[in-house]
Amino acid sequence: MxxxxxxxxxxxxxxxxxxxxxxxxxxxxxxxxxxxxxxxxxxxxxxxxxxxxxxxxxxxxxxxxxxxxxxxxxxxxxxxxxxxxxxxxxxxxxxxxxxKGMLYVEFKVQTALKDSHSARAGVVENPAWPLVRMLATIQDEAGRILIEGWYDDVKPFTAEELEVIRSMPLEEHSIRDELGIKSFLYGLTGFEFKKAFYGNPTANIAGIWSGHTGLGHKTVLPSVARAKMDFRLGPDQDPVKLAGKLKQHLARHGFGDVEVSLQAENPAxxxxxxxxxxxxxxxxxxxxxxxxxxxxxxxxxxxxxxxxxxxxxxxxxxxxxxxxxxxxxxxxxxxxxxxxxxxxxxxxxxxxxxxxxxx
Amino acid sequence: MxxxxxxxxxxxxxxxxxxxxxxxxxxxxxxxxxxxxxxxxxxxxxxxxxxxxxxxxxxxxxxxxxxxxxxxxxxxxxxxxxxxxxxxxxxxxxxxxxxKGMLYVEFKVQTALKDSHSARAGVVENPAWPLVRMLATIQDEAGRILIEGWYDDVKPFTAEELEVIRSMPLEEHSIRDELGIKSFLYGLTGFEFKKAFYGNPTANIAGIWSGHTGLGHKTVLPSVARAKMDFRLGPDQDPVKLAGKLKQHLARHGFGDVEVSLQAENPAxxxxxxxxxxxxxxxxxxxxxxxxxxxxxxxxxxxxxxxxxxxxxxxxxxxxxxxxxxxxxxxxxxxxxxxxxxxxxxxxxxxxxxxxxxx
CATH class of the missing domain: 3.40.630.10 (Zn peptidases)
Known part of the structure; x- marks a missing residue:
């Protein structure tokens, strides 16, 4: 290349x-x-x-x-x-x-020592189910992060910062062209687009994998399911404190068994x-x-x-x-x-x- | 090997x-x-x-x-x-x-032509989110398939079949040892275990993948997310009819954009x-x-x-x-x-x- x-x-x-x-x-x-x-x-x-x-x-x-x-x-x-x-x-x-700050975590759910034939799906737990259910509790369809207290320390832009943001160049067109997309999340555009792009804390699934990820229809019941997420943070959001809130969130929603490993934590x-x-x-x-x-x-x-x-x-x-x-x-x-x-x-x-x- | x-x-x-x-x-x-x-x-x-x-x-x-x-x-x-x-x-x-019968499907969600740096997560849609949310609507924590009408044509075992099942060998011990697990889903054991193993329609995530699935903390916003599922069916459950119900379910829950390709469909x-x-x-x-x-x-x-x-x-x-x-x-x-x-x-x-x- x-x-x-x-x-x-x-x-x-x-x-x-x-x-x-x-x-x-x-x-x-x-x-x-x-x-x-x-x-x-x-x-x-x-x-x-x-x-x-x-x-x-x-x-x-x-x-x-x-x-x-x-x-x-x-x-x-x-x-x-x-x-x-x-x-x-x-x-x-x-x-x-x-x-921006960042908290990067990897999730792991393991339900058995080895994969099974999926004929056992009626009796053996598939780790991909709790993984997707757990992830679905983290962010709603409107992009709101659902972890309790996640936004507590978010500091809004100052009036001075908002003025500068207003005059910052708009990258909408070049991103749309590069990605071949017609619009952005929630119809964001103009000033709202820029505020979201530079200001919003984000929850991104950077990777997810389990089971058979190649061609064809292999009938496997995986033993391990994993996901990686990066959370971008604003000033005053403390990644270490938020990692704690994430773990509390998992425990509160019945996912206390999900292993969470912190891979990076940078404040903004x-x-x-x-x-x-x-x-x-x-x-x-x-x-x-x-x-x-x-x-x-x-x-x-x-x-x-x-x-x-x-x-x-x-x-x-x-x-x-x-x-x-x-x-x-x-x-x-x-x-x-x-x-x-x-x-x-x-x-x-x-x-x-x-x-x-x-x- | x-x-x-x-x-x-x-x-x-x-x-x-x-x-x-x-x-x-x-x-x-x-x-x-x-x-x-x-x-x-x-x-x-x-x-x-x-x-x-x-x-x-x-x-x-x-x-x-x-x-x-x-x-x-x-x-x-x-x-x-x-x-x-x-x-x-x-x-x-x-x-x-x-x-058992089987319906095997692959799901694909594509939100852009190429992957992005995850700094764009505040404005560009990540296909892994709708994928995990969609999957979470398919089966609940108790193993019940939530697709409307999925169980309509399920035929329970006859009294004669139940008698034979009662005398069928119990494979619990060998499966537990092989997988290194302490118990089965929902605490199933004995006759209930056998009825579930041989009788229950199942919904299995055979594969799921998106984004960075290797070592390290790459901050990527993927453009494509995929999953494979096999559904095991009992007698009289028609896989073609159920594929239709699955698609209706997706449309009804706001996932009409998820591509579904049928990879196998065998009645029981x-x-x-x-x-x-x-x-x-x-x-x-x-x-x-x-x-x-x-x-x-x-x-x-x-x-x-x-x-x-x-x-x-x-x-x-x-x-x-x-x-x-x-x-x-x-x-x-x-x-x-x-x-x-x-x-x-x-x-x-x-x-x-x-x-x-x-x-």
Missing amino acids: WTHPPFSAAVEDGRVYARGASDNKGNIVSRLMAIDAFQKARGGVPCNIKWVIEGEEEIGSPHFAEFIAKYKGRLTVESAIWEFGGLDYDDRPLVTLGL ARTPISSPIAKIAARAGKEVFHKEPVTLVTSAASGPMHYFTNILRMPTVAIGCNHPRSNTHAPDENQRIDVFVQGAKWIAKVIEDFAKSSE | WTHPPFSAAVEDGRVYARGASDNKGNIVSRLMAIDAFQKARGGVPCNIKWVIEGEEEIGSPHFAEFIAKYKGRLTVESAIWEFGGLDYDDRPLVTLGL ARTPISSPIAKIAARAGKEVFHKEPVTLVTSAASGPMHYFTNILRMPTVAIGCNHPRSNTHAPDENQRIDVFVQGAKWIAKVIEDFAKSSE
Whole structure:
């Protein structure tokens, strides 16, 4: 599926093709270039800079909490630049100010040591039945999560955030085209679509499997049924607390025997729109790319940004040299060379302006 | 997984190991041996015999209805011997008088042309949700099938059948040990267990799958979700009619968009306990194996026996040379040579006694 072998770093049409070219070597090297430029042109950077490069983000950063706790005192600075960021489909610079939180769980129901012929279905329990019944209690047809207390700590968008969301680009058309769908859930469109996309806590079945999943009509009574779910969370929703509510919900509805394993738990992160670093990043982006920047109150995706915003308490902006056709996590991942160079300039400009603003 | 290569026909410990050694070459050749013996010892068989060998049973006999309709006039005889049959775990001859019917369906819900990142879960429909909700409407926690009218044509066991079921061997212990389970559904045991095992219409989720089914916590919003179900049916339950009821049920509960494809539909078959062929088969089994025969009112499994019992209207018994450790459909399938020879004698004895009874 790769047009250019993933470790070739082939250059074609102004792009470097390679696994990691965009996520995350592009941004790392682009930033090193910015610092290199300061050192060569000025003999040094205009403000103190601390780097954190963590190599386990793709598997849920299992050791990052420990690292942050240990080096908290040495890590704190005034503001932070996040690991990703770049341009939108119209080459406008994006300044992203937050990430959703996430709770990722796997459910397992096992009713026997081995599968049976389904002639036994009248007397032997099939684990797929309690699994689907259990899942059906988690979210209703209107998309409302039915776990008791799930929405208790949900913080609505502020008036200021809603204003920014109103002006955020509408991605409806491109998503509809990409997926070949006519409409969105519950007929969402316009401002309501954007509020739901960026704001709603979600409950997603990321995987479900049991029994015979191939061709033909095998008559098997499975012994194990599993499902994976990711729940996206807003600011102030605590994934650990919610995992507890999920387990209580299962017990209360007669599914106490369902095994639940927590696979990831990240709180959300949100940097205030009024933060100096947010304004500096937007202004610098406009200067470098000659396009009006787009501020995103939050991404709909998740990641370990909360260590910086919530624990180290640093306003954090996601900017950089990615572009929407980078194919990250997919074949033909690539880095546009022009954006790579402009991204380095954007970072340099932010460092310079930030240093000036702190004088 | 094969100790002896599947096409070696290796002989060890009195067994022939090969794919098909038991299901169904063992029975076919054993019967040919019986006829061969009649021809050699007596110059011919004592009654008219018609053979039907069909090679598509394992894929649902897709052309058998057409064959039966075309040759109906040439196929009818007084009684039929079914393709499988043999001994139980205690080497007692089994005389099986019926099979359950089956309706096998596959469900598909597709909500987009391709999968999405689950960050879109707030606005893009996940097909696994309607699939699990739909499945949850099909059967309740007490094992009751909730499709309107599903039980309309269910025929309870007759008093005579119940008496035979009462004396049928109890397989509870061996199934519990094999599966490592402590109890059966709804605490079934004893006579109630046997009635449920052989009599209850069942709704079995034979397979379900959607999204990421491997290791790790991939955050995918799937575009397709599928499930396979087999429904076992009793006599007089018409699978085609029930497929219609299933579709009506889906429409009535808001799942009219779920695609349903019928993959198999076999009515049940049941030969009366009082049929001459049933009595002849039991008596001959006792004589050949020197053990009290076991009559099974029905197997809990399914197959195309109804063409013979319901359409050609011939009492049909399943007897032969299989044994419970034949590993049919599995590695190390084998045929016990002693049962193979005794099975031929059983068939010969049934032919002889049947011919005498018709004189």
